[in-house]
Amino acid sequence: MIPIPEPDPDPGRETPNEWTTVERPLLQQLAAMGWEYLQGDLDYPQKTFRENFRDVLLYEPLRHAIRKISAAENLDEITIDRAIRELERTDKPGGLERNRELTEKLIKGVSVLRATGGDSPHSRNVTVRFIDFDPAKQDNNSFLAINQFRIDYIGRVGFVIPDVILFVNGIPLVIIECKSPSLAETDDGGFWKPIESGINQLLRYANRRKEVELEEGVEHLFHWNQLMVSSCYYAARVATYGADYKHYVEWKDTTPFSEAEVLAEIGRSGAKLRSQEKLVAGMLRPANLLDILRHFILFQTAEGKLIKLCPRYQQYRAVQKAVVRLTTGKIREQSDKQRDERGGIIWHTQGSGKSITMVQLVRKLRTHPTLCGFKVVVVTDRTSLEQQLQDTAKLTGERARPDKDDLRPGESSSHMVKRILGEDGPDLVFCMVQKNQDREGEAVVLEYEVPVPSPRLIATDGEAGYPGSDYLLEAAENIRPGFADRQAATPNGTTKILRQVIRNEAEYPEVNSSEKILLLIDECHRSHTQGLHANLMRALPNAAKIGFTGTPIMNRDRGNTLNIFDDFIDKYSMKQAEEDEATVKIFYEGRVPLGLVENGSRLDAQVVIRFAEFTAPEQQLIMQKFATERKVMEAPKLIAVKARDMLRHYVRNILPGNCKAQVVAASQEAVVLYQKALSDARDELVREALAVDPALPVLPEEELLRRSEDERTLVAAHKDLQRVKDLQFAAVISKRHNQSADWDQWTDTGKIETNIANFKKPFEDEDNGKSSNLAILCVMKMLLTGFDAPVEQALYLDRRIVEHDLLQAIARVNRKRLLKECGYVVDYIGIARELRSALTDSEEGGEAGPRPPTGIDGVRDEIPRLRDRHLKVLEVFRSRGIAELMPIDPCIDLLEDEKIRAEFLNRLRAFLASLAIVMPRPEAMPFVRDAKILGFIAKVAANLYRDNQLNLEGVDRRMKRLIDEYVSAQGIDPRIAPVAITDINFFDQVNRKKKARARASEMKHALRHQIRLRYDEDPAHYQKLSERLEAIIKQFKDDWIALEEALRKFIEEELAREGKETVPGLDPRLHAPFFGTLKAAIEKEKGAELKSEDPEFKEVIDLTVATVDEIREKIRLVDFWRDPHSRRSLENSVYRSLLRSGKIARNTLAELATRVVEQARNLHRLLVWGNGKHRN
Template identity: 45%
Template sequence: EKTETREIFGDWIDRYLLQDAELDGATVPILYEGRTADGMVTDATGLDQLFEDMFRDYSAEDLAIIKAKYGTEGDILEAPMLIEHKAHDMMRHYAGVVLPEGFKAQVVATSRRAAITYRGKLLAARDELAARLEALPPETLSLSEEEIEKLDKQTQLLVKVHPYLPVLRALEIAVVISGDHNDPESWWDWANKENQKEYIARFKRQLATEKSEKTDPLTILVVNNMLLTGFDAPVEQVMYLDRKVLAHDLLQAIARVNRASGMKRRGYVVDYIGVARHLNEALKDYDGQDIEGTLIDINAELPKLLDRRDRAVAVFTSRGITDLFGQVDQCVAILEDLKIRAEFINRLRMFYETLNILEHRPEVPPDVFRDAKLLGFINKVAANLYRDPALNLLGVAEKVKALIDGHVSARGVDPKIPPTTITDAEFEKVLNAQTSSRARAAQMQHAARYHIIGFTNQNPAYARKMSDKLNEILQRFKDDADALARELKKFIDELRQGDRNEFPDLDPGVQVPFVRLVFESCSEGRELDDEQRKTAINTALDIVDRVRQEIRKVGFWKNLPMRELLIKQLVRDLDDSGVCPPGKERDLAQRLVALAKENHENLTRK
């Protein structure tokens, strides 16, 4: 007898897998982090193991008292002392890992009673952590990053979390549980349907200290059976599991944290009950391909982190660099090559992506953080020199970015200040700060290219002219650093003046770009005489007048027939003037209309 869907109806027409959803950006990967050796208690030996694992920081006398009071698994998981221990661990994890990213959390308790207890213990853990943050001496907060690294791990965490103290103070916690007519009165608010609707609505808003239609400080929901399936809150990034959830419900539950939202790169499942075994059993009911990559063990990421660090560092070590700290200038020089630069930023982003997963874990060696900072500093110096937007680390997690920015600042570079442009009053100071003519020339070369790129769309012919001139200077004086610096200084001065010297009587922002484009197109393969130049200028100016009149019409750029009509009119104008080589009129007309779109604001300005 046929029992499976495919046996009855035939094979799949199409399949949309969990990994497909990740690739489409609809979901993010889920990282699993186990907090116990094994949360399943099936016999006395397992019970002893659970005690030893959960209370490893307690004395033998305390363990004996706890064992005598709580004898069954259910009793253990409801024990206030155990919940208090876990609540403090959850709050530390949340503050160090999730809070800096601006997301929220859900706690799944073993019973309704445990959920109520959890709220009280989490609030106490919040207040204790806030008090410790407030008590940090100012001198500790002002330590350099090297000095902070010498502190114990707990103090390092406090220094890291301190900037988020206002959010931590405002953090609210609610319980959502089902009700029973025998419940104590103190539970009624948490089981009230109207209250629950309000808690859920508030929880789904973005995290902030102020309550508004879009933001709310309600940060943690504690549940037992409710909101584990069919609950969609993209702002939730972490689920703290302290209850066994079986079969298909388990996969549904952990999927609460994989909804994409803003800069969310992953979700977390932090396991206090040993749910990994249950998950593996639950997933046996699914096709292996369907659920491939559902849960990634955070411990398995450490080898990947070390490999990605080594690959990023190898961009330089494979090219003769032996000391990232002492050879920053040489590293930056290596990145002048665009292919190497692309290789570096891709490897650096992958390294930082994995570091963001593991930066809170004690297993991460100190030299990984050292290399992350050094590579970040090299990246920033290169970004300032080469003016390459690909080096801006856009999208890197806030926790990692803060780590890098702190090191960059400590070495005298403000990570928030963009590269200095040639029109900036500080540009001369940047040049004077360079220690050699070669370094000054490099600064001017890349600043000039950056400036040219800035007006390429608005005045393409002039941009090509100045780019060619820059390349000629670089080639002619490549072996004489002093002469190269002098010539680039003259070139920079010319660029600062703008495109006004060759056509002093024309508007450089409105008319000159069109005149130059007509000149460039009409002089291909020939030299224009004075009469032809005059005709070309007059034709270009007439075209500017016609273009200005047409593009002022409402909805011009969204109206294809109107644009096509303008192109045809320009073709006739160019043909009548005789300035354009035969057969080139339409191509030039299309380029002129495209130029008009880039200069729309200048052309329509009265």
């Protein structure tokens, strides 16, 4: 090991760069925390414990660690080798599947057969562990940071050099890319540009860049990878293997050390920790990294795809705090408060991974020396929540009880839960709080008949709340328009029966008095402040309790909730989640369709007609009652009007982003009516879209924004007509006694589960079984709590909801999803005041008391951000002397610089993201023209410079369509890829350019792209080609006419070479690439060029043919390249053939054999299917 180079003693002499600003401080902080440092070597693999540069495991440190960890087993070298081979072995085809299998081996170890030792055949099997996770035995592990670690490609020429790789016992667990902060857009303090550049590089190493089809990385480096980090010091982001750009997040906590302690550790007392320093301290401290690997890394299936999860900082912090509370808090007998003090409340806002935190806590408990024996009881108050948590809990790897093995004949569910809770042992048990009610015992039914005075007899004084007003409202409630018989009323009034059932409940029995029970109570703010919780505590009197809530505790409930659960363990608010981009921002929009006002006046008239015998104040009171209660909300005509408006809002704003929505209705009747009304509204919209004026859909976007909302909707529907036709809607309601048969399709449990599953599926997927056209779910109360569907973007509210329920409902739309920039709450009933009150009268208001709510903005609040982002993307050109976007040629020329292209792309994406939020509202109109032109510039630059990132993959679907339509209007089909130089139409495309400079630029970049694309097929040929091209470009640098002529000649020569023999007796496509490689190696050995008349020239031809024939014979096996043994065998065979030829020095044979086999892999299809006949 060597010391990390120290900074120059004179800071003024040291130039700030990636090494001095990012990488060196990173390595120094790692060293301060106990990591050893080794500088990589680009020439000698032995200096990094390897035999060759393709290896990624460091076998010597790994063997040494196995010996230390398994010292008691006294393992021999053969057994250790078997264990290492088992660590490397995997049959899984996909990268993530392979990573999951090997991660499990890292955590659990592998079972192998001893080579020697063991008293019996059974004891011959031994479990070998590769990492010692015991905090007390951390010295058994080695922690090594290597920078500039070279890894060669397998199957082709070249290598990558990640900035820093962290090895635990020789196993690469963490990969870090460092980027200079000077790449950042310093005008606004944003550092996304260098971060994105680092992420892009990590994805390239891992073969995970979606825009690149060819293999470009070193995927074997990621078989055991756990964390991927991109840092520029002032900003740092982390994610797991398989994650996309949007999944990289910041780590903002240094648990278990304070920031002051970390500053002292790195020698920067008194300053503020930077983003990189927090991440390193919080995640990469040796103990923390092993903790994260063992307890917090999870694999989960989402939308039919496997994903890997690493913890967010608030999850890790909450689990650590909970463990401290559980181990240091007083049990009930010790407490002065006469309650268990080992628990508390974890408030993590909806969408931030609360249920995953529960799983991580359980996993942590199971390995803790004093908590591993705890029975963990997960308590919910809703069936849907219980099912969701059970599904998530499978990630713990434990059996979740009760299950089918717990069923007993004739035993009720409540008795089964009691029996399981009474058993000792570290189970994971799920129960609903309602199951802790004792419903046995005799019941007394009390009935009493009371008079209801005629409303006409009530004296009123015009004041709210006058005596008797409740009776009046009840009378009005019982007289439904169209159904009531007004003649049934008598002068003496009517009567009603009050009924009350009083059950003689026995005191709930104690089930288990153990102190080794932990209750994890979901949504603890709801039913657990009531009598149901008392039953639970009588059953388990000495249990520790941790309450989880996704919504803030309302101020009036705070005292009671804290009295039950004790103080907060951890908090993570809606505002924090949005700032961390753990959730998307929610926008509020209030809508009152004109049809509702019209129907409202009709309602007034109906009240006057149907309640003629009532006085005017009485009629007003009845009307107010109806206007605020569900009876009006169930009126079919009103629902039809609202459903029509909802669907059209959905088609304009939500459907273009391939997202879905929920409608929240006032009652089950209203839910069913909404399902039908939405279907009718869809059919109406389709008919209108088919009959739309043909001139309307082709209007420029600026003109369309001046049209009415209905016209804009028709255009949106017309452009996506088949999708609109296919839209489906479903109601989700609970079963009721004596319900209509028509409701069965919406209340059947199996059908509800199917509808929920289909709703969560995307509209489009490569596998049709994983897609669904179910676009909108209509609900009353179901699916408003704990329902996790990232595809949901809009919530249409037509039921009055308040406080916790409202905050939980709106959080349905805040889950992150690719291309989803925000969520929408669309209000049809007027809950703006309730929403503001809920946010203010809660913990979101802060410890200092109520304050204005944060986190819920109107769409218009995005307009200043849109304006700012528009100016910033224009500034890319204006700051470099280009004042106008038109004509575009100066902009296109400027984007030849790769750094400027990256800056332009980042700012353009931000601008289009804001525009997508504001569209299709008229306020977007001033920005649409520039969006089209900027998108057009990006498309042209993408084609010209062969830069796939400029194709704007991942941009909102509406923005992409807007740009594509503009591009098409300029005579370019945006779906057609750039034409290759080998294409017969290549020069036709070039000749469309009006200027020599543009034509030369097109040819120059097309040639460079062709050389990059095919380099690995024939490195010798394409290296020469590249050198010739660059010489021509340099020679005619500023003479565009001469450069154009030279490049045309160059391309024509290259095309003339294609398909024709260049060496007699060799197939130009099959043999020539290998001939070039072997000839170049022999020429290098001789120090002179081989000519066709040289005797050795013919010998190289024969050697080429023999080598190619041998390769073709071996690689015909199915999945040849997937088998490392087969590849090594081929390399050995080629090595021996070259050795026998006597033409190449022995010390270069191994490298040459590897290059030849790598060429063979790149030419696999041609070698297997081509003719390749040697012609004498």
